[in-house]
Amino acid sequence: MFALLCGALFTGIIGTLGAVYVYQLDGDQVSPELEWPSWMIYLCIPLGSYLMSFRFLQVAWRFLRTGFLPHHGHARGIEYVGEPELPVPEPAR
Numbered sequence: 001m002f003a004l005l006c007g008a009l010f011t012g013i014i015g016t017l018g019a020v021y022v023y024q025l026d027g028d029q030v031s032p033e034l035e036w037p038s039w040m041i042y043l044c045i046p047l048g049s050y051l052m053s054f055r056f057l058q059v060a061w062r063f064l065r066t067g068f069l070p071h072h073g074h075a076r077g078i079e080y081v082g083e084p085e086l087p088v089p090e091p092a093r
Helices: 003-023 040-041 044-066
Strands: 070-073 076-079
Touching: 003 040, 040 044, 044 076
Parallel strands: none
Antiparallel strands: 070 076
């Protein structure tokens, strides 16, 4: 639980610092490659950080309610600790 809340706090701080940086950018500055305003390109920093912070809080809330933690299985993607495992189908021959 401590690690989840620290992760949410850290990504929230990074998101806030990124939002301040985007806010302070010159509005007329354009990227040379895409010719888009720079604030549009740098907006990925606060948006991604806030989404990651939200995911940390989501996992923490589920852990408090049910005691389940998601983890990555090697072959089957995300699984939840404590839930019964489903049988793996045999490959077709």
